[in-house]
Amino acid sequence: AQKVTQAQTEISVVEKEDVTLDCVYETRDTTYYLFWYKQPPSGELVFLIRRNSFDEQNEISGRYSWNFQKSTSSFNFTITASQVVDSAVYFCALSEADYGQNFVFGPGTRLSVLP
Amino acid sequence: SQTIHQWPATLVQPVGSPLSLECTVEGTSNPNLYWYRQAAGRGLQLLFYSVGIGQISSEVPQNLSASRPQDRQFILSSKKLLLSDSGFYLCAWSEGTQNQPQHFGDGTRLSIL
Numbered sequence: 001a002q003k004v005t006q007a008q009t010e011i012s013v014v015e016k017e018d019v020t021l022d023c024v025y026e027t028r029d030t031t032y033y034l035f036w037y038k039q040p041p042s043g044e045l046v047f048l049i050r051r052n053s054f055d056e057q058n059e060i061s062g063r064y065s066w067n068f069q070k071s072t073s074s075f076n077f078t079i080t081a082s083q084v085v086d087s088a089v090y091f092c093a094l095s096e097a098d099y100g101q102n103f104v105f106g107p108g109t110r111l112s113v114l115p
Numbered sequence: 116s117q118t119i120h121q122w123p124a125t126l127v128q129p130v131g132s133p134l135s136l137e138c139t140v141e142g143t144s145n146p147n148l149y150w151y152r153q154a155a156g157r158g159l160q161l162l163f164y165s166v167g168i169g170q171i172s173s174e175v176p177q178n179l180s181a182s183r184p185q186d187r188q189f190i191l192s193s194k195k196l197l198l199s200d201s202g203f204y205l206c207a208w209s210e211g212t213q214n215q216p217q218h219f220g221d222g223t224r225l226s227i228l
Contacts, residue, residue: 033214035216037219042221043203043221043222043224044205044219044220044221044222045159045205045207045219046219047216047217047218050214050215050216052214091158091159095213095214097213097214101147101149101164101166101172101209101213102161102164102174103149103161103217105158105159106158107157107158108157108158
């Protein structure tokens with residue numbers, strides 16, 4: 001069965017600090033997809049990234065970067081030089097190739113960036 | 116571009132009353148559609164998804180039902196609400212192929228009194 005764990009329930013950092021949000025997943029499929037979403041206080045979920053299981057190349061988008069390591073079943077998300085606007089709940093999610101409509105979300109990590 | 120509309124934004128209902136939440140998508144055809152519930156401070160729980168008109172898959176047996184009367188319309192219903200139905204309900208869509216990113220509406224905050 002598929003499962004996503006985000007062990008960090010809440011993280012607080014001071015503006016300009018770097019912060020890494022952890023995501024560990026479980027799946028029996030060899031083909032699967034990993035996602036990160038941001039949920040700001042307004043409530044809507046914003047899609048950030050999708051990564052498939054055959055692409056272990058790390059990705060950088062501005063201040064955001066993602067580290068995918070199949071050996072440890074992790075897909076961690078780092079925000080560099082955090083800003084107050086980064087304050088949100090961040091969700092990691094997994095979908096298996098054969099059950100592509102069924103996303104399993106982690107419990108989320110609440111990030112507070114203090115000025 | 117594609118947009119998703121979900122309403123109402125907030126709803127307060129008494130126990131035992133019916134429920135109808137509506138979601139529509141614009142700018143795409145034959146999307147996959149989803150209903151999620153998020154309890155306070157918790158993650159997302161997939162309730163229903165649909166790959167086409169009249170096709171509904173239920174992930175969690177419960178007091179709720181879903182319908183898709185039109186290609187880009189997805190409705191969440193209940194005949195009799197329970198206190199435990201309180202939560203934040205999110206509608207989402209994705210392209211019709213599998214494993215595509217889901218894009219979410221603004222959500223409906225439902226309080227049951």
